[in-house]
Amino acid sequence: MEVGGLRVNPFTMGGMREKQRCDWAKAEPNITYHDTEWGVPHHDDRALFELLILEGAQAGLSWTTILNKRAGYRRAFDNFDTRRVARYDARKVQQLLEDSEIVRNRLKIAAAVQNARGLLDVQKEFGSFDAYIWRFVGGQPIQNAWRSLREAPTRTAESDAMSKDLAKRGFKFVGSTICYAFMQATGMVNDHVVTCFRYREATAAQLPPALCRSPKGHPSGGAAKPGRLPYRGKSQA
Numbered sequence: 644m645e646v647g648g649l650r651v652n653p654f655t656m657g658g659m660r661e662k663q664r665c666d667w668a669k670a671e672p673n674i675t676y677h678d679t680e681w682g683v684p685h686h687d688d689r690a691l692f693e694l695l696i697l698e699g700a701q702a703g704l705s706w707t708t709i710l711n712k713r714a715g716y717r718r719a720f721d722n723f724d725t726r727r728v729a730r731y732d733a734r735k736v737q738q739l740l741e742d743s744e745i746v747r748n749r750l751k752i753a754a755a756v757q758n759a760r761g762l763l764d765v766q767k768e769f770g771s772f773d774a775y776i777w778r779f780v781g782g783q784p785i786q787n788a789w790r791s792l793r794e795a796p797t798r799t800a801e802s803d804a805m806s807k808d809l810a811k812r813g814f815k816f817v818g819s820t821i822c823y824a825f826m827q828a829t830g831m832v833n834d835h836v837v838t839c840f841r842y843r844e845a846t847a848a849q850l851p852p853a854l855c856r857s858p859k860g861h862p863s864g865g866a867a868k869p870g871r872l873p874y875r876g877k878s879q880a
């Protein structure tokens with residue numbers, strides 16, 4: 644059976660459901676996203692660009708809304724191919740404004756194009772966006788230990804610095820709270836609560852290759868294979 648685009652063995656579904664998770668991951672599509680991507684260190688520029696755009700698009704909306712539109716976003720934005728997005732012209736932007744599978748907000752769409760251009764400049768200067776963005780946490784995930792996500796901040800000195808520097812480079816929709824959400828998503832900070840089964844596993848996990856480099860024409864990125872979810876399954880470690 645399929646859950647959020649992933650093939651799941653129905654006999655293990657019960658076990659998956661009983662696992663303790665962060666409060667926001669109570670239903671799909673949040674569960675699969677939480678279990679496989681959120682908080683896992685991301686080092687692929689395409690995946691980092693995608694999350695930067697999606698976190699900006701979320702402003703004022705729920706993350707669930709964005710996840711539900713994710714396949715639409717990948718299709719509409721050429722699978723977040725930065726070079727392509729950087730070349731979008733007024734006609735393409737108009738086309739995107741009429742696309743009901745994404746958030747139809749002129750400023751957010753313009754920001755995606757602007758940020759693609761900014762990202763190409765950063766790649767020229769630092770070699771990769773990955774090398775640039777991880778500098779804001781010294782290259783290693785910040786390990787927190789929250790009992791409840793209510794304890795987690797919505798911005799930090801690191802996200803303030805990231806926001807300020809991105810803004811200076813012309814990036815849009817990169818306020819400090821958006822930057823902090825990006826840092827949580829990309830594993831720059833580990834904000835899984837300590838009781839969550841992903842707390843120890845997220846930073847040790849690797850992003851499934853399918854999520855790093857989705858082949859063209861397959862905007863879902865290809866499903867993870869059954870039994871190949873990127874967590875280890877044993878919780879006594």
Ligand SMILES: [Zn+2]
Pocket residue numbers: 664665677834835836839840841842
């Ligand atoms: Zn969690």
